[in-house]
């Protein structure tokens with residue numbers, strides 16, 4: 413059985429018209445006008461397919477096709493329809509619209525699975541004005557609660573709870589989401605890779621085994637401010653040169669390790685004047701790794717080296733860890749079913765970690781979850797140039813279509 417790739421690409425182009433700007437980019441954050449319009453379209457189209465629609469507390473949209481009733485629960489395919497400012501048309505919609513295409517293909521072929529099948533579009537996956545990314549999936553799995561959210565407002569002072577109501581959700585409906593956890597037997601998310609591993613290997617698709625964890629810490633380096641002319645080099649406690657060495661150590665360590673990336677993307681110099689030796693530096697270090705042990709080891713090794721730098725340079729270091737999200741291992745059973753399906757189809761694939769966080773990482777806390785990546789051209793995403801080739805999208809779609817039939821039999 414095969415998906416109808418032309419129909420899918422027409423869907424992707426149609427949905428991309430909502431929030432499209434003059435440069436061809438898409439600006440469709442959740443709760444914007446364009447988002448409300450695309451939600452209405454999506455709900456209408458699912459209804460026309462004969463699916464039953466549920467909008468949960470977080471305004472996530474679920475469309476369900478009944479199976480033949482032999483097995484309980486549903487197999488869920490989905491992702492998100494919101495975008496970053498000036499984003500591309502594949503990040504998110506590809507996973508949602510592929511769900512729709514797969515259900516259409518099953519219906520056309522009169523295949524009724526033992527399980528029900530569902531398509532989901534999660535609300536506000538991208539970072540947004542409420543500073544809550546992967547909002548819909550985190551709410552669904554119970555990581556965000558009405559107590560956390562009651563007073564959350566955007567920069568214009570709008571209450572999140574009011575925006576949710578306008579989109580059909582509401583904090584009063586949150587308790588119902590928890591009752592639905594058991595019903596979701598499997599979650600599958602198709603996404604563009606947003607990296608270049610697949611392109612470099614010349615392979616169309618990847619099956620994802622782990623989703624990276626993220627560690628972020630504020631770091632303060634305290635040296636001594638002094639006159640830049642009269643303080644001889646041997647007598648300085650320059651916080652900036654110490655911080656520079658520390659940042660280079662992050663780069664050195666991460667370059668030598670596999671599947672670890674480290675970044676210092678924010679830095680403040682005090683007093684920040686041409687004729688004063690910098691007395692204080694504040695920066696944020698971020699480390700991402702796909703395995704918990706690797707992450708721990710990276711943090712420990714880098715900090716050990718930093719202590720030596722501090723000792724040599726006579727500066728002091730203070731840490732304030734504000735994010736320590738553990739890596740998530742996706743479901744081994746689903747991974748092996750998809751691997752076998754790809755082998756049956758004689759399609760090559762890579763087994764890869766995801767270096768970005770997706771809704772699947774949160775769904776994995778309540779159900780068996782897996783992801784499939786499609787090759788991204790030049791690794792571009794979150795920009796209008798984001799692009800995946802039709803043939804690659806088709807292969808990944810057929811992998812999920814046949815994979816879900818196999819999952820339905822086996823689980």
Ligand SMILES: [Zn+2]
Nearest residue numbers: 503504537603
């Ligand atoms: Zn995405």
